[in-house]
Amino acid sequence: MKYEWRKREKDIYLPKSKPEVVDIPSFQFLTISGEGNPNNAAWSYGLKWWSVNCHS
Numbered sequence: 001m002k003y004e005w006r007k008r009e010k011d012i013y014l015p016k017s018k019p020e021v022v023d024i025p026s027f028q029f030l031t032i033s034g035e036g037n038p039n040n041a042a043w044s045y046g047l048k049w050w051s052v053n054c055h056s
Helices: 041-053
Strands: none
Touching: none
16 A cells, blocks of 8 residues: 555645744654665565565
């Protein structure tokens, strides 16, 4: 299911006509570090595994 972040979090992502202070809630994120070609088969397999097993 696609996550509609622009619709769900309008206060954070969509620009306003005037500058304002916005409180940003904490978010979970994933960082991948390493070396090598990210376009090879191992990277593709790992990304598919992650999206099936960890993404919610």
